[in-house]
Amino acid sequence: MKYQLTLNNINYLVEQNGTEVKLSDGKKNFAFEILPSSSGQVVREGNFFYAKIGENHWEGTFQKETHGAKKEISDGVIRSPFPGKVTKVHITQKTRVDKDTVLLVVEAMKMEYEIVAPFDGVIEKLLVKLGDQTKKDQVLVEIKKN
Amino acid sequence: MKLLVANRGEIACRIFETCRIMGIGTVAVYASDDSQSLHVRLADKSVELPGEGINETYLNGTALIEAAKKTGATLIHPGYGFLSENAPFAELVQKNELIWVGAPSEAIRKMGSKVESKILAEKVKVSTLPWKLIENAAKISEKNWKEYAHKIGYPLLVKASGGGGGRGMRLIHKPEELLAGIEGASREAQSAFKDSSVFLERYLTHARHIEVQILADKKGNFFAIGDRECSAQRRHQKIIEEAPAPDISEKLRKNLHQAAIKLCKEIEYEGAGTIEFLVDEKENYYFLEMNTRLQVEHPVTEATANLDLVREQIRIALGEALTIKPNLKPRGHAIECRIYAEDAQNGFVPTPGPVRKLDWPTTRNTRIDTGITEGQQLSHRYDPLVAKLTTWGNSREEARFQMLEALSQTTLLGFTHNISFLKELLQSQDFIDCKLTTGLIEAKLVHQLKPVVDEKILKELVSLLLTGHEQSTPLRHEGTATSVQNLFSTISLS
Numbered sequence: 001m002k003y004q005l006t007l008n009n010i011n012y013l014v015e016q017n018g019t020e021v022k023l024s025d026g027k028k029n030f031a032f033e034i035l036p037s038s039s040g041q042v043v044r045e046g047n048f049f050y051a052k053i054g055e056n057h058w059e060g061t062f063q064k065e066t067h068g069a070k071k072e073i074s075d076g077v078i079r080s081p082f083p084g085k086v087t088k089v090h091i092t093q094k095t096r097v098d099k100d101t102v103l104l105v106v107e108a109m110k111m112e113y114e115i116v117a118p119f120d121g122v123i124e125k126l127l128v129k130l131g132d133q134t135k136k137d138q139v140l141v142e143i144k145k146n
Numbered sequence: 147m148k149l150l151v152a153n154r155g156e157i158a159c160r161i162f163e164t165c166r167i168m169g170i171g172t173v174a175v176y177a178s179d180d181s182q183s184l185h186v187r188l189a190d191k192s193v194e195l196p197g198e199g200i201n202e203t204y205l206n207g208t209a210l211i212e213a214a215k216k217t218g219a220t221l222i223h224p225g226y227g228f229l230s231e232n233a234p235f236a237e238l239v240q241k242n243e244l245i246w247v248g249a250p251s252e253a254i255r256k257m258g259s260k261v262e263s264k265i266l267a268e269k270v271k272v273s274t275l276p277w278k279l280i281e282n283a284a285k286i287s288e289k290n291w292k293e294y295a296h297k298i299g300y301p302l303l304v305k306a307s308g309g310g311g312g313r314g315m316r317l318i319h320k321p322e323e324l325l326a327g328i329e330g331a332s333r334e335a336q337s338a339f340k341d342s343s344v345f346l347e348r349y350l351t352h353a354r355h356i357e358v359q360i361l362a363d364k365k366g367n368f369f370a371i372g373d374r375e376c377s378a379q380r381r382h383q384k385i386i387e388e389a390p391a392p393d394i395s396e397k398l399r400k401n402l403h404q405a406a407i408k409l410c411k412e413i414e415y416e417g418a419g420t421i422e423f424l425v426d427e428k429e430n431y432y433f434l435e436m437n438t439r440l441q442v443e444h445p446v447t448e449a450t451a452n453l454d455l456v457r458e459q460i461r462i463a464l465g466e467a468l469t470i471k472p473n474l475k476p477r478g479h480a481i482e483c484r485i486y487a488e489d490a491q492n493g494f495v496p497t498p499g500p501v502r503k504l505d506w507p508t509t510r511n512t513r514i515d516t517g518i519t520e521g522q523q524l525s526h527r528y529d530p531l532v533a534k535l536t537t538w539g540n541s542r543e544e545a546r547f548q549m550l551e552a553l554s555q556t557t558l559l560g561f562t563h564n565i566s567f568l569k570e571l572l573q574s575q576d577f578i579d580c581k582l583t584t585g586l587i588e589a590k591l592v593h594q595l596k597p598v599v600d601e602k603i604l605k606e607l608v609s610l611l612l613t614g615h616e617q618s619t620p621l622r623h624e625g626t627a628t629s630v631q632n633l634f635s636t637i638s639l640s
Contacts (some may be wrong), residue, residue, distance in 0.1 A: 005608065008599050009491075014608055021608055030601060035609040042610045043502040043559040050502070050561070053606045055554035056597055057566050062611050082495050084526045108526035109487065109496035111381075133526075136497070 002065035007058060013065070048136070073118050076143040080134035081115075084108030089130050091141070095123045103141055106134060120146045148173055149247070149460070150214045151185070153225030154204060155517035156533060157440075158185035161223050164456040173219045175210060177203035179525055182622050184517045191217045200527060204228045207235045211242050221463065223247040223456075227529065230439040231258055247463040249438035253413045257436040261307050261345065267433040270412050272405040275424070275432045277347040279307060280328070288325055294346055295324055301349045304328050306335030314338055317349060352583045353424040355379065356391045356431070358406035359447045360419045361458050363468045368410055370403035371451050372476050374443055377582040378571065380494050380592070385484050385564070386571065387443035389450045390476045392542050393580035398429045409436065418444075418459050424584075442484070445513055445536040449480035479542040481549050483568045485533040485558070487524055490567035490592065498524040499561025502619050507555035509548060511538040521622040524561060532563065546572055570595035 003014040005023075015022040019034045040053035047063045071077035088105035091097065097117040104115040125142040128134060148171035151158040162172045162185070174189035178198070186192045193213035195203040203209070205228060214222055222239050224230035224247070236251040248254075257263045264274045276298040280286060295302060295318070304327045306314025314335035316327035328344060336342040359371040378386035391399070406421035420441050422434040444455050451474055458468065488494045504520040516533035518524065524532065535552050539545035553569050574591060576582050 003611075005611070007604075007607070008596060010599070012604070014612075016612055021612070023604060023608060032605050034612055035606060038606055038610050040606050040610050041503060041557060041559060042607075044611075045499065045502075045560065049611060050559040051607055051610060052503075052557045052559060053603060053610070056569075056603075057558070057563075058597075058599075058603065058607060059562060081492070082489070082497050082526075083499065084496075108498055109528060109530040111496050111530075113495060136499075 003062060004065050005060065005062050007060040071139075076118070076121065076124070076145060077139055078103070078115060078118070078141040078143065080106055080136060080138045080140055081113055082106070082108050083136050084113070084134055086128050086130055086132045086134060086140075087112070089126075089128075091123050091126060093123055093126050096146075097121060097123065097143070103143075104128070106140075115140060117143060119143075122146070147171065147221065148190075148217065148219040149221040149223055150175065150210070150217065150219035151189075151223050151225060152204070152210045153223075153228055153230075154180055154183065154185055155528065156515045156531065157225040157227075157442075157517075159188055159517050160515050161225065161456050162188050164454055164460070168457060168460065170221070170460070171219075173213070173217045175204070175213050177527075179527065182522065184519050193217060200228075207232075207238050210235075211238060211244070214244055215242070219244070221245045221247055221460065223459070224439065226437075226439050226442055231437070233258070245463050247417070247459050249415065249417045249419060253415050253419075254438045256413055257438050259307075260305065260435070263435060264433070266412055267409060270405075270408045272409055272433045273431070275348040275350070277345055279343065279345040281343045291324055291328065292321055295321065298346050298348050301351065303347045303349045304331040304344050305347060306331060306339055306341070307343045307345050308335065308339040308341040314344065350424055350426055350432075351585065353377075353426055354391075354582070355384075355422065355434075355584050356394070356402060356425050357420050357422040357441075358402050359441075359444070359451075359455075360406055360410050360415065360421065361455070361462070361468055361470065362410055362415045362417065362419070363462045364416050364465055365467045367468050368407050368415075369468060369470050369474070370406055371453065371455075371470070371474060372447050373399060373402060374446055375580075376443060377584050378577070378587060379584050380490075380587050382584075384443060385486070385568065385587075386481065386577075387446055388479065388481045388542070388545070389446035390479070392479070394425070395429060398425070398431065402431060405431070405433070409433070417462050418455055442531070442534070443482050445515060445534060446480040446482045449513070449536060449538045450476040450478060452477060478538055478540050479545045480536055480538045481542075481545045481572075482534055482536045483549060483553065483572075484531055485535065485556075485568070486564045487530040487532055487561055488564055489562045490564045491596065494564075496526070496530045497562035498526040498530070500524070500621055501558070502560030503557055504559075505555075505557040507535070507552040509537070509552045509555060511548060512536070512552045513538075521619045523621055532558075546578075566597050567592075567595055570597065 001016045005012040013024045022031045042051040047061045051058045084106040087107040101117045102114045106113050121143045124144045150173040151161050165172045172189040174186045174192040176186045195209050229235040233251040233254040239246040278294045301319045304316040314331050316331045318327045331344050332342045354377045358373050362368045373391045374389045375391035376384040376387045420437045423431045425431045487497045501522045513536040537548035
């Protein structure tokens with residue numbers, strides 16, 4: 001079974017074969033036997049994990065290997081940076097926008113976060129409306145490059 | 147006697163604790179999404195505030211007064227934030243013949259105005275940063291602007307005079323940026339505060355934030371209860387505070403205390419209040435603002451002054467005289483870390499989520515102020531502060547090591563928080579050497595402070611993830627009975 005792990009912005013490929021594990025970050029690999037027990041603790045929320053190992057907290061994502069990389073902001077896929085609420089919508093489908101135009105405002109815990117266009121383009125999909133609750137990483141807008 | 151706390155979260159829990167040792171009954175108020183929160187479960191009585199969102203609930207003065215009347219509470223403590231510095235609410239409380247455990251409304255009003263508070267400071271000869279008020283920006287020529295700015299010196303801030311929270315504020319480094327900055331700030335000020343007036347103020351690039359805690363009774367006694375250093379900030383908000391302010395001369399300490407008392411006397415202050423100063427490398431100090439309420443970071447002062455500030459606030463409100471000895475010498479050193487639901491590696495954006503696993507430290511001389519419990523969902527509506535840890539030691543180093551140990555013993559899983567960042571910050575050379583200034587974390591440190599991943603961690607982590615030993619606590623739902631035992635462990639700092 002193959003998995004993808006991200007930790008501190010580094011992506012790892014994890015291959016499990018019984019109790020054997022191979023780990024690769026694209027440059028270095030190393031193999032090890034799964035530790036039968038651990039004093040660490042882990043909690044999972046969807047693809048995100050939150051762990052405490054020894055004295056430190058660690059977090060990232062862990063999921064089965066998916067073919068085709070996750071669509072990023074450079075592909076025009078704009079995601080919610082945190083769970084919050086959509087408090088302003090400045091665009092509709094088909095709106096033409098310039099780079100850095102404010103598209104939406106997402107608010108959480110007294111902080112307003114402006115979602116801006118990563119490049120000049122046209123709004124292809126607007127997937128939220130005013131007042132919607134968003135999840136972390138939820139796709140909000142898809143934009144097509146000019 | 148009963149006291150209602152017009153607030154939520156850790157500060158409501160903390161105020162209830164003092165009420166209990168004073169034999170005062172406790173009343174909590176809550177919005178519907180807070181019905182399972184710790185502050186509600188810790189109070190003798192609780193009242194649900196109708197409506198939704200903070201404007202209809204925690205900021206609704208009339209509903210809060212009604213809640214007090216319904217439960218027979220005669221005292222109202224506003225905590226910090228929400229209505230704590232709202233003069234009309236302070237007056238409403240008193241009009242309804244309830245006792246306001248807060249500052250006089252006139253003092254709140256004066257100190258709430260950025261301009262009036264500066265004029266007051268100058269009147270009592272407490273220095274302020276060079277500044278200039280501009281009431282009608284459109285009428286002033288570019289030449290005049292540049293002259294004003296030249297007198298003040300660069301870099302400078304353009305600030306909305308009716309503003310707050312960083313809105314209507316621009317940092318200007320050179321004359322060419324001035325006009326656009328003034329226009330932008332003025333426009334933002336008009337839309338946010340219905341007042342386009344702005345002022346220019348000198349900006350210090352390398353400044354420390356040092357503040358003085360004041361207590362004043364209704365009989366004209368004023369005391370400076372020590373000072374605090376709060377230079378570790380991000381987004382203009384504090385994350386680590388300590389008492390006493392380390393590495394300053396006794397002359398500066400004395401001057402700050404005297405300046406703070408002078409200002410408080412001038413406005414006939416009553417209650418607990420804090421005067422904030424900016425201090426430069428040469429120990430020049432400038433009045434920044436006054437907070438006419440209890441501060442978030444008050445535990446460090448309580449630990450080093452051996453005093454319960456909430457108890458003193460209540461005693462002052464009831465008309466009792468303070469019995470503190472003047473010239474209190476602080477005992478030892480205390481450090482507070484604010485644990486926030488935020489992502490330090492990603493611009494400190496807030497990160498609300500579920501509290502799936504929570505274990506507090508059992509280190510000595512450690513105080514935990516929190517309003518969260520395992521199985522709770524952190525709402526995106528409220529402040530991202532989840533807890534404050536305070537440690538005490540004979541020296542600053544002892545308090546620092548104790549804090550590192552306390553943070554290492556804390557387990558908090560289910561959402562992103564800043565515990566790792568706080569630990570890295572406490573171990574940074576700038577913090578150890580008392581060289582932190584207010585802009586340093588965002589300018590320099592945030593990129594460096596990241597725990598290092600090694601093979602050992604990867605092995606442990608991947609094994610944990612693959613074997614699927616999860617320790618998640620299911621979320622509580624409204625109406626679920628839960629007990630409060632073992633949830634709130636405050637270890638006293640005596």
